[in-house]
Amino acid sequence: MFSKRNKNGFYGEFGGSFIPEMLRDNINELEEKYNIYQKDIEFQKIYRKILKNYVGRPTPLFFCKTYSKRYNAKIYLKREDLNHTGSHKINNAIGQSLLAKKLGKKKIIAETGAGQHGIAVATTCSLMNLECMIFMGEIDMHRQYSNVLIMKSLGAKVIPVYSGSKTLKDAVNESIRYWINNPESYYLIGSTVGPHPYPMIVSDLQSIISEEIKIQLKKKGIIYPNYIISCIGGGSNAAGSFYHYLDNKKVKLLAVEAAGLGIHTKKTAATIFCGSKGILHGSMTFVLQNQDGQVLPTYSISPGLDYPGIGPMHADLFMKKRVKFLHSTDNEALQAGFELMKLEGIIPALESAHALSALKKIFFKKNEIVIITLSGRGDKDINVYNQFMNKNFLNHEPIT
Ligand SMILES: *Cc1c(COP(=O)(O)O)cnc(C)c1O
Numbered sequence: 001m002f003s004k005r006n007k008n009g010f011y012g013e014f015g016g017s018f019i020p021e022m023l024r025d026n027i028n029e030l031e032e033k034y035n036i037y038q039k040d041i042e043f044q045k046i047y048r049k050i051l052k053n054y055v056g057r058p059t060p061l062f063f064c065k066t067y068s069k070r071y072n073a074k075i076y077l078k079r080e081d082l083n084h085t086g087s088h089k090i091n092n093a094i095g096q097s098l099l100a101k102k103l104g105k106k107k108i109i110a111e112t113g114a115g116q117h118g119i120a121v122a123t124t125c126s127l128m129n130l131e132c133m134i135f136m137g138e139i140d141m142h143r144q145y146s147n148v149l150i151m152k153s154l155g156a157k158v159i160p161v162y163s164g165s166k167t168l169k170d171a172v173n174e175s176i177r178y179w180i181n182n183p184e185s186y187y188l189i190g191s192t193v194g195p196h197p198y199p200m201i202v203s204d205l206q207s208i209i210s211e212e213i214k215i216q217l218k219k220k221g222i223i224y225p226n227y228i229i230s231c232i233g234g235g236s237n238a239a240g241s242f243y244h245y246l247d248n249k250k251v252k253l254l255a256v257e258a259a260g261l262g263i264h265t266k267k268t269a270a271t272i273f274c275g276s277k278g279i280l281h282g283s284m285t286f287v288l289q290n291q292d293g294q295v296l297p298t299y300s301i302s303p304g305l306d307y308p309g310i311g312p313m314h315a316d317l318f319m320k321k322r323v324k325f326l327h328s329t330d331n332e333a334l335q336a337g338f339e340l341m342k343l344e345g346i347i348p349a350l351e352s353a354h355a356l357s358a359l360k361k362i363f364f365k366k367n368e369i370v371i372i373t374l375s376g377r378g379d380k381d382i383n384v385y386n387q388f389m390n391k392n393f394l395n396h397e398p399i400t
Contacts, residue, residue, distance in 0.1 A: 009196020015312035017195030073364035087376030093120035095205035100186035113168035114304035115147025117190030122156035132156040137167040191234025192311030195282030206240025226368040235311035258300035259327040267299035280309040301330035302350035349376035
């Protein structure tokens with residue numbers, strides 16, 4: 001299989017667990033217990049039951065008629081936006097919260113960028129009676145203030161992070177710092193990043209996405225799709241969407257990074273295009289860094305993609321040319337977002353809008369089957385969409 005990890009959590013030359021010694025016992029225990037519960041039928045049954053009755057899975061695979069006509073292909077959206085709490089993040093949060101319970105943990109810590117992971121964790125903590133502490137960059141708190149209010153309402157403690165660029169990477173740093181001092185807490189990472197075993201755990205838990213795609217396509221008489229397209233920040237919705245198709249080379253896998261203002265500017269978050277090999281948050285991967293290895297500030301209009309790293313599995317899939325990487329700017333994503341609103345009546349998260357923008361960059365053969373993962377809903381981004389709309393009306397520019 002492509003990008004098989006070895007027992008030390010290396011995907012090819014990427015991954016591993018580069019962590020302070022103080023966390024070694026924690027990480028070892030997590031790996032050991034995960035390996036047990038991943039195969040435990042009772043555990044899996046409870047996980048699946050919550051996904052069904054609480055999250056609302058399976059999420060629909062929606063055929064977009066108008067879209068398909070416009071792009072001359074058969075376009076389906078995997079509707080992760082319809083999950084409880086509005087994104088794919090809950091799939092992972094539920095699984096890891098259950099695991100935390102099994103480890104006897106009482107307190108969960110997590111970082112969040114867009115707030116979607118924070119909300120998912122605050123939600124599962126409330127559901128499972130766990131104490132919840134969310135670290136969030138101060139800038140992100142401003143950008144996604146309604147999400148802060150949701151987390152607080154659910155009973156989570158939201159800790160503002162004032163260090164560095166005051167965004168996601170700093171929130172991760174702060175979570176790790178807190179975890180070192182409070183190893184009795186469970187650190188619930190929200191993407192396929194961090195030290196082994198996290199990338200493995202998160203991609204396993206998100207693999208439900210492609211498991212369902214496979215079943216849903218089969219019901220329509222389709223054996224496999226020609227394309228699967230996801231946006232990529234840390235890589236969890238992409239990992240979940242690609243997972244069960246990694247071995248089938250006939251399925252083209254596309255990941256769309258956030259270019260911000262463009263990959264030739266300093267205001268970007270396109271890690272594969274602008275980054276180089278390095279260690280970030282406990283893992284060997286691609287990192288946006290300067291020549292001295294200092295992590296660079298990132299920029300994207302979508303806070304969920306505004307991260308200077310990428311999961312090690314994806315770094316490996318890129319090197320092995322199994323996944324093709326694209327990049328889209330803020331403007332391309334915003335336009336793609338408006339297009340979906342206008343044509344299909346769905347408001348996508350700005351992150352997901354990056355995946356949609358790939359449609360304009362690929363030339364499809366007639367009747368090719370294209371799956372796009374709509375990772376989240378765009379309610380949280382409505383202010384940003386509105387500002388863009390007003391600006392474009394003032395300039396008398398059409399939206400699409
Ligand atoms: C967090 C998030 C992302 C990016 O994270 P991945 O781990 O790359 O999936 C994408 N879309 C939405 C809606 C998110 O909340």
